[in-house]
Amino acid sequence: MEELDLLCLNLPYERPYILKNFSRSSRSPCVTRGGTIYEPLYLAMAVAFAQREGYRARIIDAVADDISFEQVKRIVRKTEPRLIVIDTSTPSIYNDTSMAEELKSEFPKSEVILVGRHVTYAPKETLTRFCKRVKIVARNYFYQQVLDLLEGKELNKIKGISYREDGKVKHNPPADMPKGEFPFVSKVYKEQLDLRKYFYASTKYPYLLMNWQWGCQYSCSFCNEYRKGGYFARPIENVIEELKYIERELPWVKSVLWDDPTFVMDEGKVQELCNRIIDAGIKLSFGCATRANISLETLKIMK
Ligand code: SF4
Known part of the structure:
Protein backbone atom coordinates (compact mmCIF):
# COMPACT_ATOMS: atom_id res chain seq x y z
CA MET A 1 0.00 0.00 0.00
CA GLU A 2 1.52 3.33 -1.07
CA GLU A 3 2.09 6.26 1.24
CA LEU A 4 -0.66 8.86 1.18
CA ASP A 5 -1.01 12.60 1.44
CA LEU A 6 -4.67 12.35 2.45
CA LEU A 7 -6.75 9.61 4.06
CA CYS A 8 -10.47 10.27 4.55
CA LEU A 9 -12.17 8.00 7.08
CA ASN A 10 -15.77 7.01 7.60
CA LEU A 11 -15.06 5.21 10.86
CA PRO A 12 -16.82 2.13 12.21
CA TYR A 13 -19.25 2.59 15.10
CA GLU A 14 -17.80 0.51 17.95
CA ARG A 15 -17.93 2.67 21.06
CA PRO A 16 -19.48 2.13 23.55
CA TYR A 17 -21.00 -0.80 21.59
CA ILE A 18 -20.78 -2.15 18.06
CA LEU A 19 -23.42 -0.76 15.74
CA LYS A 20 -23.32 -2.09 12.17
CA ASN A 21 -24.65 -0.19 9.15
CA PHE A 22 -24.56 3.23 10.80
CA SER A 23 -25.27 5.68 7.97
CA ARG A 24 -23.19 8.61 9.20
CA SER A 25 -23.63 10.81 6.12
CA SER A 26 -27.44 10.63 6.06
CA ARG A 27 -29.27 13.82 6.96
CA SER A 28 -30.46 12.02 10.07
CA PRO A 29 -27.51 9.73 10.82
CA CYS A 30 -28.74 6.41 12.18
CA VAL A 31 -29.24 2.70 11.58
CA THR A 32 -32.52 2.29 9.70
CA ARG A 33 -34.87 -0.65 9.44
CA GLY A 34 -34.86 -0.07 5.70
CA GLY A 35 -31.11 -0.68 5.48
CA THR A 36 -30.14 2.82 4.35
CA ILE A 37 -26.42 3.30 3.77
CA TYR A 38 -25.37 6.59 2.20
CA GLU A 39 -22.11 6.98 0.36
CA PRO A 40 -19.67 9.19 2.31
CA LEU A 41 -20.15 11.89 -0.32
CA TYR A 42 -18.27 14.77 1.29
CA LEU A 43 -15.24 12.67 2.17
CA ALA A 44 -15.18 11.32 -1.38
CA MET A 45 -15.42 14.88 -2.73
CA ALA A 46 -12.40 15.85 -0.63
CA VAL A 47 -10.50 12.95 -2.21
CA ALA A 48 -11.60 14.08 -5.68
CA PHE A 49 -10.43 17.66 -5.07
CA ALA A 50 -7.10 16.47 -3.63
CA GLN A 51 -6.48 14.09 -6.54
CA ARG A 52 -7.17 16.91 -9.00
CA GLU A 53 -4.31 18.82 -7.36
CA GLY A 54 -2.01 15.81 -7.73
CA TYR A 55 -2.14 14.54 -4.13
CA ARG A 56 -2.24 10.82 -3.29
CA ALA A 57 -5.64 10.53 -1.65
CA ARG A 58 -7.79 7.65 -0.50
CA ILE A 59 -11.11 7.07 1.24
CA ILE A 60 -11.90 4.19 3.59
CA ASP A 61 -15.56 3.49 4.31
CA ALA A 62 -15.27 1.23 7.33
CA VAL A 63 -19.06 1.10 7.71
CA ALA A 64 -19.94 -0.15 4.22
CA ASP A 65 -16.88 -2.40 4.03
CA ASP A 66 -17.33 -3.68 7.60
CA ILE A 67 -13.77 -2.80 8.61
CA SER A 68 -12.92 -2.71 12.31
CA PHE A 69 -11.05 0.15 13.96
CA GLU A 70 -8.05 -2.14 14.45
CA GLN A 71 -8.00 -2.74 10.69
CA VAL A 72 -8.29 1.01 10.07
CA LYS A 73 -5.23 1.53 12.24
CA ARG A 74 -3.30 -1.05 10.23
CA ILE A 75 -4.14 0.89 7.05
CA VAL A 76 -2.96 4.13 8.67
CA ARG A 77 0.26 2.43 9.77
CA LYS A 78 0.95 1.25 6.21
CA THR A 79 0.00 4.45 4.38
CA GLU A 80 1.40 7.05 6.81
CA PRO A 81 -0.95 9.80 5.60
CA ARG A 82 0.11 13.39 6.13
CA LEU A 83 -3.51 14.35 6.76
CA ILE A 84 -6.36 12.24 8.15
CA VAL A 85 -9.91 13.60 7.77
CA ILE A 86 -12.56 12.05 10.01
CA ASP A 87 -16.28 12.50 9.47
CA THR A 88 -18.48 12.93 12.53
CA SER A 89 -22.15 13.01 13.44
CA THR A 90 -24.04 13.80 16.61
CA PRO A 91 -25.15 10.22 17.42
CA SER A 92 -21.59 8.95 16.95
CA ILE A 93 -19.63 11.88 18.39
CA TYR A 94 -18.21 9.95 21.38
CA ASN A 95 -17.12 7.14 19.06
CA ASP A 96 -15.69 9.49 16.42
CA THR A 97 -13.74 11.77 18.74
CA SER A 98 -12.36 8.93 20.87
CA MET A 99 -11.06 7.14 17.76
CA ALA A 100 -9.67 10.42 16.38
CA GLU A 101 -7.82 10.99 19.64
CA GLU A 102 -6.43 7.46 19.53
CA LEU A 103 -5.23 7.90 15.95
CA LYS A 104 -3.54 11.20 16.80
CA SER A 105 -1.88 9.56 19.80
CA GLU A 106 -0.61 6.52 17.87
CA PHE A 107 0.32 8.41 14.69
CA PRO A 108 1.56 11.79 15.90
CA LYS A 109 3.16 12.67 12.55
CA SER A 110 -0.26 12.68 10.84
CA GLU A 111 -2.44 15.77 11.21
CA VAL A 112 -5.94 14.63 12.22
CA ILE A 113 -8.95 16.87 11.59
CA LEU A 114 -12.66 16.48 12.23
CA VAL A 115 -15.41 17.41 9.78
CA GLY A 116 -19.20 17.05 9.65
CA ARG A 117 -22.30 18.76 10.92
CA HIS A 118 -21.78 18.15 14.63
CA VAL A 119 -18.34 19.71 14.77
CA THR A 120 -19.42 22.50 12.41
CA TYR A 121 -22.06 23.62 14.89
CA ALA A 122 -20.09 22.81 18.06
CA PRO A 123 -16.40 23.39 17.24
CA LYS A 124 -15.48 24.83 20.63
CA GLU A 125 -17.13 22.05 22.60
CA THR A 126 -15.51 19.47 20.31
CA LEU A 127 -12.02 20.89 20.77
CA THR A 128 -12.31 21.39 24.53
CA ARG A 129 -14.65 18.72 25.86
CA PHE A 130 -13.91 15.83 23.50
CA CYS A 131 -10.41 16.44 22.14
CA LYS A 132 -7.10 16.97 23.87
CA ARG A 133 -4.80 15.90 21.03
CA VAL A 134 -6.81 16.63 17.88
CA LYS A 135 -6.74 20.38 17.48
CA ILE A 136 -8.49 21.21 14.19
CA VAL A 137 -12.11 21.21 13.07
CA ALA A 138 -12.94 22.06 9.43
CA ARG A 139 -16.41 23.59 9.42
CA ASN A 140 -19.12 23.37 6.79
CA TYR A 141 -18.00 22.13 3.34
CA PHE A 142 -14.33 21.41 3.83
CA TYR A 143 -12.60 20.82 0.48
CA GLN A 144 -10.67 24.07 0.45
CA GLN A 145 -9.58 23.63 4.07
CA VAL A 146 -8.21 20.18 3.20
CA LEU A 147 -6.30 21.59 0.23
CA ASP A 148 -4.91 24.43 2.36
CA LEU A 149 -3.73 21.97 5.02
CA LEU A 150 -2.12 19.74 2.39
CA GLU A 151 -0.40 22.80 0.98
CA GLY A 152 1.02 23.50 4.44
CA LYS A 153 -0.63 26.88 5.04
CA GLU A 154 -0.42 28.30 8.55
CA LEU A 155 -3.54 27.60 10.58
CA ASN A 156 -4.33 31.27 11.14
CA LYS A 157 -4.50 31.74 7.35
CA ILE A 158 -6.93 28.88 6.60
CA LYS A 159 -10.52 30.03 6.25
CA GLY A 160 -13.25 27.76 7.59
CA ILE A 161 -11.36 26.07 10.40
CA SER A 162 -11.50 26.29 14.18
CA TYR A 163 -8.36 25.28 16.04
CA ARG A 164 -6.97 25.10 19.53
CA GLU A 165 -3.84 27.09 20.29
CA ASP A 166 -2.36 27.81 23.72
CA GLY A 167 -5.46 26.28 25.32
CA LYS A 168 -7.83 28.61 23.46
CA VAL A 169 -10.11 27.79 20.53
CA LYS A 170 -9.86 30.20 17.61
CA HIS A 171 -12.45 30.43 14.84
CA ASN A 172 -11.25 31.62 11.43
CA PRO A 173 -13.75 33.32 9.07
CA PRO A 174 -15.93 31.04 6.91
CA ALA A 175 -14.36 29.40 3.87
CA ASP A 176 -15.35 30.63 0.42
CA MET A 177 -17.70 28.48 -1.63
CA PRO A 178 -15.92 26.49 -4.34
CA LYS A 179 -15.95 27.91 -7.84
CA GLY A 180 -16.06 26.54 -11.36
CA GLU A 181 -16.00 22.94 -12.45
CA PHE A 182 -15.94 20.11 -9.95
CA PRO A 183 -13.93 16.91 -10.17
CA PHE A 184 -16.17 13.84 -10.51
CA VAL A 185 -17.01 12.20 -7.19
CA SER A 186 -18.30 9.25 -9.22
CA LYS A 187 -14.71 8.57 -10.34
CA VAL A 188 -13.66 8.21 -6.68
CA TYR A 189 -16.66 5.93 -6.08
CA LYS A 190 -15.67 3.82 -9.07
CA GLU A 191 -12.03 3.50 -8.09
CA GLN A 192 -12.24 3.26 -4.31
CA LEU A 193 -15.72 2.20 -3.13
CA ASP A 194 -18.10 -0.64 -3.94
CA LEU A 195 -21.38 1.06 -4.84
CA ARG A 196 -23.33 -2.18 -4.45
CA LYS A 197 -22.92 -1.80 -0.69
CA TYR A 198 -25.02 1.38 -0.54
CA PHE A 199 -28.78 1.44 -0.39
CA TYR A 200 -31.64 3.88 -0.14
CA ALA A 201 -35.13 2.46 -0.41
CA SER A 202 -36.58 5.39 -2.38
CA THR A 203 -34.12 5.04 -5.24
CA LYS A 204 -33.52 2.36 -7.84
CA TYR A 205 -30.66 0.08 -6.76
CA PRO A 206 -27.73 0.49 -7.22
CA TYR A 207 -27.83 4.22 -6.67
CA LEU A 208 -25.20 6.93 -6.51
CA LEU A 209 -25.17 10.04 -4.30
CA MET A 210 -23.90 13.32 -5.75
CA ASN A 211 -24.36 17.09 -5.58
CA TRP A 212 -25.29 19.81 -7.99
CA GLN A 213 -25.84 22.65 -5.49
CA TRP A 214 -24.17 23.50 -2.18
CA GLY A 215 -25.75 25.52 0.61
CA CYS A 216 -29.35 26.69 0.83
CA GLN A 217 -30.93 30.09 0.37
CA TYR A 218 -33.68 29.43 2.92
CA SER A 219 -33.34 29.68 6.69
CA CYS A 220 -35.56 27.04 8.30
CA SER A 221 -34.74 27.28 11.99
CA PHE A 222 -34.73 23.51 12.63
CA CYS A 223 -32.37 22.66 9.78
CA ASN A 224 -28.82 21.38 10.19
CA GLU A 225 -27.84 21.71 6.53
CA TYR A 226 -24.88 23.98 5.79
CA ARG A 227 -26.55 27.30 5.08
CA LYS A 228 -24.32 30.03 6.41
CA GLY A 229 -21.50 29.50 3.93
CA GLY A 230 -23.60 30.79 1.03
CA TYR A 231 -24.87 29.06 -2.10
CA PHE A 232 -23.11 27.53 -5.07
CA ALA A 233 -24.29 25.53 -8.08
CA ARG A 234 -21.90 23.61 -10.31
CA PRO A 235 -22.01 24.65 -13.95
CA ILE A 236 -24.72 22.57 -15.66
CA GLU A 237 -22.29 21.42 -18.36
CA ASN A 238 -20.02 19.99 -15.63
CA VAL A 239 -22.96 18.05 -14.15
CA ILE A 240 -24.04 16.69 -17.55
CA GLU A 241 -20.48 15.52 -18.23
CA GLU A 242 -20.45 13.65 -14.91
CA LEU A 243 -23.81 11.99 -15.64
CA LYS A 244 -22.45 10.84 -19.01
CA PRO A 261 -29.94 20.59 0.67
CA THR A 262 -33.06 21.50 -1.30
CA PHE A 263 -33.03 20.71 -4.99
CA VAL A 264 -35.48 23.32 -6.30
CA MET A 265 -34.16 26.69 -5.22
CA ASP A 266 -34.23 28.28 -8.66
CA GLU A 267 -36.95 26.83 -10.90
CA GLY A 268 -35.38 28.26 -14.04
CA LYS A 269 -32.08 26.51 -13.32
CA VAL A 270 -33.81 23.23 -12.44
CA GLN A 271 -35.78 23.34 -15.70
CA GLU A 272 -32.57 24.03 -17.61
CA LEU A 273 -30.76 21.11 -15.94
CA CYS A 274 -33.67 18.71 -16.53
CA ASN A 275 -34.00 19.75 -20.18
CA ARG A 276 -30.26 19.28 -20.68
CA ILE A 277 -30.49 15.79 -19.13
CA ILE A 278 -33.37 14.92 -21.48
CA ASP A 279 -31.57 16.36 -24.53
CA ALA A 280 -28.39 14.42 -23.67
CA GLY A 281 -30.41 11.18 -23.71
CA LEU A 296 -46.61 22.23 -11.86
CA GLU A 297 -44.62 23.19 -14.96
CA THR A 298 -41.30 22.45 -13.20
CA LEU A 299 -42.63 19.24 -11.67
CA LYS A 300 -43.65 17.96 -15.11
CA ILE A 301 -40.15 18.57 -16.49
CA MET A 302 -38.57 16.93 -13.42
CA LYS A 303 -40.75 13.85 -13.95
S1 SF4 B 1 -35.18 24.51 2.64
FE1 SF4 B 1 -32.98 24.72 3.16
S2 SF4 B 1 -32.95 25.53 5.24
FE2 SF4 B 1 -35.01 24.71 4.88
S3 SF4 B 1 -34.97 22.58 5.62
FE3 SF4 B 1 -34.47 22.53 3.43
S4 SF4 B 1 -32.24 22.62 3.33
FE4 SF4 B 1 -32.83 23.29 5.38
Missing part, protein backbone atom coordinates in the same frame (compact mmCIF):
# COMPACT_ATOMS: atom_id res chain seq x y z
CA TYR A 245 -19.35 9.53 -17.21
CA ILE A 246 -21.58 7.54 -14.83
CA GLU A 247 -23.54 5.97 -17.70
CA ARG A 248 -20.32 5.12 -19.52
CA GLU A 249 -18.11 3.94 -16.64
CA LEU A 250 -20.70 2.65 -14.16
CA PRO A 251 -23.38 1.31 -16.53
CA TRP A 252 -25.00 -0.87 -13.86
CA VAL A 253 -25.87 2.18 -11.70
CA LYS A 254 -29.61 2.75 -12.05
CA SER A 255 -30.23 6.05 -10.28
CA VAL A 256 -28.72 9.23 -8.90
CA LEU A 257 -29.83 10.76 -5.62
CA TRP A 258 -29.12 14.49 -5.47
CA ASP A 259 -27.83 15.33 -2.02
CA ASP A 260 -28.43 19.07 -2.50
CA ILE A 282 -29.41 10.29 -20.15
CA LYS A 283 -31.50 7.35 -18.97
CA LEU A 284 -30.65 7.33 -15.24
CA SER A 285 -33.52 7.93 -12.85
CA PHE A 286 -33.22 10.65 -10.22
CA GLY A 287 -34.29 11.41 -6.66
CA CYS A 288 -33.99 14.56 -4.59
CA ALA A 289 -35.17 16.34 -1.46
CA THR A 290 -36.87 19.67 -1.96
CA ARG A 291 -39.34 22.18 -0.59
CA ALA A 292 -42.87 21.60 -1.82
CA ASN A 293 -43.50 25.08 -3.28
CA ILE A 294 -42.76 24.07 -6.87
CA SER A 295 -44.81 24.97 -9.94
Whole structure:
Protein backbone atom coordinates (compact mmCIF):
# COMPACT_ATOMS: atom_id res chain seq x y z
CA MET A 1 0.00 0.00 0.00
CA GLU A 2 1.52 3.33 -1.07
CA GLU A 3 2.09 6.26 1.24
CA LEU A 4 -0.66 8.86 1.18
CA ASP A 5 -1.01 12.60 1.44
CA LEU A 6 -4.67 12.35 2.45
CA LEU A 7 -6.75 9.61 4.06
CA CYS A 8 -10.47 10.27 4.55
CA LEU A 9 -12.17 8.00 7.08
CA ASN A 10 -15.77 7.01 7.60
CA LEU A 11 -15.06 5.21 10.86
CA PRO A 12 -16.82 2.13 12.21
CA TYR A 13 -19.25 2.59 15.10
CA GLU A 14 -17.80 0.51 17.95
CA ARG A 15 -17.93 2.67 21.06
CA PRO A 16 -19.48 2.13 23.55
CA TYR A 17 -21.00 -0.80 21.59
CA ILE A 18 -20.78 -2.15 18.06
CA LEU A 19 -23.42 -0.76 15.74
CA LYS A 20 -23.32 -2.09 12.17
CA ASN A 21 -24.65 -0.19 9.15
CA PHE A 22 -24.56 3.23 10.80
CA SER A 23 -25.27 5.68 7.97
CA ARG A 24 -23.19 8.61 9.20
CA SER A 25 -23.63 10.81 6.12
CA SER A 26 -27.44 10.63 6.06
CA ARG A 27 -29.27 13.82 6.96
CA SER A 28 -30.46 12.02 10.07
CA PRO A 29 -27.51 9.73 10.82
CA CYS A 30 -28.74 6.41 12.18
CA VAL A 31 -29.24 2.70 11.58
CA THR A 32 -32.52 2.29 9.70
CA ARG A 33 -34.87 -0.65 9.44
CA GLY A 34 -34.86 -0.07 5.70
CA GLY A 35 -31.11 -0.68 5.48
CA THR A 36 -30.14 2.82 4.35
CA ILE A 37 -26.42 3.30 3.77
CA TYR A 38 -25.37 6.59 2.20
CA GLU A 39 -22.11 6.98 0.36
CA PRO A 40 -19.67 9.19 2.31
CA LEU A 41 -20.15 11.89 -0.32
CA TYR A 42 -18.27 14.77 1.29
CA LEU A 43 -15.24 12.67 2.17
CA ALA A 44 -15.18 11.32 -1.38
CA MET A 45 -15.42 14.88 -2.73
CA ALA A 46 -12.40 15.85 -0.63
CA VAL A 47 -10.50 12.95 -2.21
CA ALA A 48 -11.60 14.08 -5.68
CA PHE A 49 -10.43 17.66 -5.07
CA ALA A 50 -7.10 16.47 -3.63
CA GLN A 51 -6.48 14.09 -6.54
CA ARG A 52 -7.17 16.91 -9.00
CA GLU A 53 -4.31 18.82 -7.36
CA GLY A 54 -2.01 15.81 -7.73
CA TYR A 55 -2.14 14.54 -4.13
CA ARG A 56 -2.24 10.82 -3.29
CA ALA A 57 -5.64 10.53 -1.65
CA ARG A 58 -7.79 7.65 -0.50
CA ILE A 59 -11.11 7.07 1.24
CA ILE A 60 -11.90 4.19 3.59
CA ASP A 61 -15.56 3.49 4.31
CA ALA A 62 -15.27 1.23 7.33
CA VAL A 63 -19.06 1.10 7.71
CA ALA A 64 -19.94 -0.15 4.22
CA ASP A 65 -16.88 -2.40 4.03
CA ASP A 66 -17.33 -3.68 7.60
CA ILE A 67 -13.77 -2.80 8.61
CA SER A 68 -12.92 -2.71 12.31
CA PHE A 69 -11.05 0.15 13.96
CA GLU A 70 -8.05 -2.14 14.45
CA GLN A 71 -8.00 -2.74 10.69
CA VAL A 72 -8.29 1.01 10.07
CA LYS A 73 -5.23 1.53 12.24
CA ARG A 74 -3.30 -1.05 10.23
CA ILE A 75 -4.14 0.89 7.05
CA VAL A 76 -2.96 4.13 8.67
CA ARG A 77 0.26 2.43 9.77
CA LYS A 78 0.95 1.25 6.21
CA THR A 79 0.00 4.45 4.38
CA GLU A 80 1.40 7.05 6.81
CA PRO A 81 -0.95 9.80 5.60
CA ARG A 82 0.11 13.39 6.13
CA LEU A 83 -3.51 14.35 6.76
CA ILE A 84 -6.36 12.24 8.15
CA VAL A 85 -9.91 13.60 7.77
CA ILE A 86 -12.56 12.05 10.01
CA ASP A 87 -16.28 12.50 9.47
CA THR A 88 -18.48 12.93 12.53
CA SER A 89 -22.15 13.01 13.44
CA THR A 90 -24.04 13.80 16.61
CA PRO A 91 -25.15 10.22 17.42
CA SER A 92 -21.59 8.95 16.95
CA ILE A 93 -19.63 11.88 18.39
CA TYR A 94 -18.21 9.95 21.38
CA ASN A 95 -17.12 7.14 19.06
CA ASP A 96 -15.69 9.49 16.42
CA THR A 97 -13.74 11.77 18.74
CA SER A 98 -12.36 8.93 20.87
CA MET A 99 -11.06 7.14 17.76
CA ALA A 100 -9.67 10.42 16.38
CA GLU A 101 -7.82 10.99 19.64
CA GLU A 102 -6.43 7.46 19.53
CA LEU A 103 -5.23 7.90 15.95
CA LYS A 104 -3.54 11.20 16.80
CA SER A 105 -1.88 9.56 19.80
CA GLU A 106 -0.61 6.52 17.87
CA PHE A 107 0.32 8.41 14.69
CA PRO A 108 1.56 11.79 15.90
CA LYS A 109 3.16 12.67 12.55
CA SER A 110 -0.26 12.68 10.84
CA GLU A 111 -2.44 15.77 11.21
CA VAL A 112 -5.94 14.63 12.22
CA ILE A 113 -8.95 16.87 11.59
CA LEU A 114 -12.66 16.48 12.23
CA VAL A 115 -15.41 17.41 9.78
CA GLY A 116 -19.20 17.05 9.65
CA ARG A 117 -22.30 18.76 10.92
CA HIS A 118 -21.78 18.15 14.63
CA VAL A 119 -18.34 19.71 14.77
CA THR A 120 -19.42 22.50 12.41
CA TYR A 121 -22.06 23.62 14.89
CA ALA A 122 -20.09 22.81 18.06
CA PRO A 123 -16.40 23.39 17.24
CA LYS A 124 -15.48 24.83 20.63
CA GLU A 125 -17.13 22.05 22.60
CA THR A 126 -15.51 19.47 20.31
CA LEU A 127 -12.02 20.89 20.77
CA THR A 128 -12.31 21.39 24.53
CA ARG A 129 -14.65 18.72 25.86
CA PHE A 130 -13.91 15.83 23.50
CA CYS A 131 -10.41 16.44 22.14
CA LYS A 132 -7.10 16.97 23.87
CA ARG A 133 -4.80 15.90 21.03
CA VAL A 134 -6.81 16.63 17.88
CA LYS A 135 -6.74 20.38 17.48
CA ILE A 136 -8.49 21.21 14.19
CA VAL A 137 -12.11 21.21 13.07
CA ALA A 138 -12.94 22.06 9.43
CA ARG A 139 -16.41 23.59 9.42
CA ASN A 140 -19.12 23.37 6.79
CA TYR A 141 -18.00 22.13 3.34
CA PHE A 142 -14.33 21.41 3.83
CA TYR A 143 -12.60 20.82 0.48
CA GLN A 144 -10.67 24.07 0.45
CA GLN A 145 -9.58 23.63 4.07
CA VAL A 146 -8.21 20.18 3.20
CA LEU A 147 -6.30 21.59 0.23
CA ASP A 148 -4.91 24.43 2.36
CA LEU A 149 -3.73 21.97 5.02
CA LEU A 150 -2.12 19.74 2.39
CA GLU A 151 -0.40 22.80 0.98
CA GLY A 152 1.02 23.50 4.44
CA LYS A 153 -0.63 26.88 5.04
CA GLU A 154 -0.42 28.30 8.55
CA LEU A 155 -3.54 27.60 10.58
CA ASN A 156 -4.33 31.27 11.14
CA LYS A 157 -4.50 31.74 7.35
CA ILE A 158 -6.93 28.88 6.60
CA LYS A 159 -10.52 30.03 6.25
CA GLY A 160 -13.25 27.76 7.59
CA ILE A 161 -11.36 26.07 10.40
CA SER A 162 -11.50 26.29 14.18
CA TYR A 163 -8.36 25.28 16.04
CA ARG A 164 -6.97 25.10 19.53
CA GLU A 165 -3.84 27.09 20.29
CA ASP A 166 -2.36 27.81 23.72
CA GLY A 167 -5.46 26.28 25.32
CA LYS A 168 -7.83 28.61 23.46
CA VAL A 169 -10.11 27.79 20.53
CA LYS A 170 -9.86 30.20 17.61
CA HIS A 171 -12.45 30.43 14.84
CA ASN A 172 -11.25 31.62 11.43
CA PRO A 173 -13.75 33.32 9.07
CA PRO A 174 -15.93 31.04 6.91
CA ALA A 175 -14.36 29.40 3.87
CA ASP A 176 -15.35 30.63 0.42
CA MET A 177 -17.70 28.48 -1.63
CA PRO A 178 -15.92 26.49 -4.34
CA LYS A 179 -15.95 27.91 -7.84
CA GLY A 180 -16.06 26.54 -11.36
CA GLU A 181 -16.00 22.94 -12.45
CA PHE A 182 -15.94 20.11 -9.95
CA PRO A 183 -13.93 16.91 -10.17
CA PHE A 184 -16.17 13.84 -10.51
CA VAL A 185 -17.01 12.20 -7.19
CA SER A 186 -18.30 9.25 -9.22
CA LYS A 187 -14.71 8.57 -10.34
CA VAL A 188 -13.66 8.21 -6.68
CA TYR A 189 -16.66 5.93 -6.08
CA LYS A 190 -15.67 3.82 -9.07
CA GLU A 191 -12.03 3.50 -8.09
CA GLN A 192 -12.24 3.26 -4.31
CA LEU A 193 -15.72 2.20 -3.13
CA ASP A 194 -18.10 -0.64 -3.94
CA LEU A 195 -21.38 1.06 -4.84
CA ARG A 196 -23.33 -2.18 -4.45
CA LYS A 197 -22.92 -1.80 -0.69
CA TYR A 198 -25.02 1.38 -0.54
CA PHE A 199 -28.78 1.44 -0.39
CA TYR A 200 -31.64 3.88 -0.14
CA ALA A 201 -35.13 2.46 -0.41
CA SER A 202 -36.58 5.39 -2.38
CA THR A 203 -34.12 5.04 -5.24
CA LYS A 204 -33.52 2.36 -7.84
CA TYR A 205 -30.66 0.08 -6.76
CA PRO A 206 -27.73 0.49 -7.22
CA TYR A 207 -27.83 4.22 -6.67
CA LEU A 208 -25.20 6.93 -6.51
CA LEU A 209 -25.17 10.04 -4.30
CA MET A 210 -23.90 13.32 -5.75
CA ASN A 211 -24.36 17.09 -5.58
CA TRP A 212 -25.29 19.81 -7.99
CA GLN A 213 -25.84 22.65 -5.49
CA TRP A 214 -24.17 23.50 -2.18
CA GLY A 215 -25.75 25.52 0.61
CA CYS A 216 -29.35 26.69 0.83
CA GLN A 217 -30.93 30.09 0.37
CA TYR A 218 -33.68 29.43 2.92
CA SER A 219 -33.34 29.68 6.69
CA CYS A 220 -35.56 27.04 8.30
CA SER A 221 -34.74 27.28 11.99
CA PHE A 222 -34.73 23.51 12.63
CA CYS A 223 -32.37 22.66 9.78
CA ASN A 224 -28.82 21.38 10.19
CA GLU A 225 -27.84 21.71 6.53
CA TYR A 226 -24.88 23.98 5.79
CA ARG A 227 -26.55 27.30 5.08
CA LYS A 228 -24.32 30.03 6.41
CA GLY A 229 -21.50 29.50 3.93
CA GLY A 230 -23.60 30.79 1.03
CA TYR A 231 -24.87 29.06 -2.10
CA PHE A 232 -23.11 27.53 -5.07
CA ALA A 233 -24.29 25.53 -8.08
CA ARG A 234 -21.90 23.61 -10.31
CA PRO A 235 -22.01 24.65 -13.95
CA ILE A 236 -24.72 22.57 -15.66
CA GLU A 237 -22.29 21.42 -18.36
CA ASN A 238 -20.02 19.99 -15.63
CA VAL A 239 -22.96 18.05 -14.15
CA ILE A 240 -24.04 16.69 -17.55
CA GLU A 241 -20.48 15.52 -18.23
CA GLU A 242 -20.45 13.65 -14.91
CA LEU A 243 -23.81 11.99 -15.64
CA LYS A 244 -22.45 10.84 -19.01
CA TYR A 245 -19.35 9.53 -17.21
CA ILE A 246 -21.58 7.54 -14.83
CA GLU A 247 -23.54 5.97 -17.70
CA ARG A 248 -20.32 5.12 -19.52
CA GLU A 249 -18.11 3.94 -16.64
CA LEU A 250 -20.70 2.65 -14.16
CA PRO A 251 -23.38 1.31 -16.53
CA TRP A 252 -25.00 -0.87 -13.86
CA VAL A 253 -25.87 2.18 -11.70
CA LYS A 254 -29.61 2.75 -12.05
CA SER A 255 -30.23 6.05 -10.28
CA VAL A 256 -28.72 9.23 -8.90
CA LEU A 257 -29.83 10.76 -5.62
CA TRP A 258 -29.12 14.49 -5.47
CA ASP A 259 -27.83 15.33 -2.02
CA ASP A 260 -28.43 19.07 -2.50
CA PRO A 261 -29.94 20.59 0.67
CA THR A 262 -33.06 21.50 -1.30
CA PHE A 263 -33.03 20.71 -4.99
CA VAL A 264 -35.48 23.32 -6.30
CA MET A 265 -34.16 26.69 -5.22
CA ASP A 266 -34.23 28.28 -8.66
CA GLU A 267 -36.95 26.83 -10.90
CA GLY A 268 -35.38 28.26 -14.04
CA LYS A 269 -32.08 26.51 -13.32
CA VAL A 270 -33.81 23.23 -12.44
CA GLN A 271 -35.78 23.34 -15.70
CA GLU A 272 -32.57 24.03 -17.61
CA LEU A 273 -30.76 21.11 -15.94
CA CYS A 274 -33.67 18.71 -16.53
CA ASN A 275 -34.00 19.75 -20.18
CA ARG A 276 -30.26 19.28 -20.68
CA ILE A 277 -30.49 15.79 -19.13
CA ILE A 278 -33.37 14.92 -21.48
CA ASP A 279 -31.57 16.36 -24.53
CA ALA A 280 -28.39 14.42 -23.67
CA GLY A 281 -30.41 11.18 -23.71
CA ILE A 282 -29.41 10.29 -20.15
CA LYS A 283 -31.50 7.35 -18.97
CA LEU A 284 -30.65 7.33 -15.24
CA SER A 285 -33.52 7.93 -12.85
CA PHE A 286 -33.22 10.65 -10.22
CA GLY A 287 -34.29 11.41 -6.66
CA CYS A 288 -33.99 14.56 -4.59
CA ALA A 289 -35.17 16.34 -1.46
CA THR A 290 -36.87 19.67 -1.96
CA ARG A 291 -39.34 22.18 -0.59
CA ALA A 292 -42.87 21.60 -1.82
CA ASN A 293 -43.50 25.08 -3.28
CA ILE A 294 -42.76 24.07 -6.87
CA SER A 295 -44.81 24.97 -9.94
CA LEU A 296 -46.61 22.23 -11.86
CA GLU A 297 -44.62 23.19 -14.96
CA THR A 298 -41.30 22.45 -13.20
CA LEU A 299 -42.63 19.24 -11.67
CA LYS A 300 -43.65 17.96 -15.11
CA ILE A 301 -40.15 18.57 -16.49
CA MET A 302 -38.57 16.93 -13.42
CA LYS A 303 -40.75 13.85 -13.95
S1 SF4 B 1 -35.18 24.51 2.64
FE1 SF4 B 1 -34.47 22.53 3.43
S2 SF4 B 1 -32.24 22.62 3.33
FE2 SF4 B 1 -32.98 24.72 3.16
S3 SF4 B 1 -32.95 25.53 5.24
FE3 SF4 B 1 -35.01 24.71 4.88
S4 SF4 B 1 -34.97 22.58 5.62
FE4 SF4 B 1 -32.83 23.29 5.38
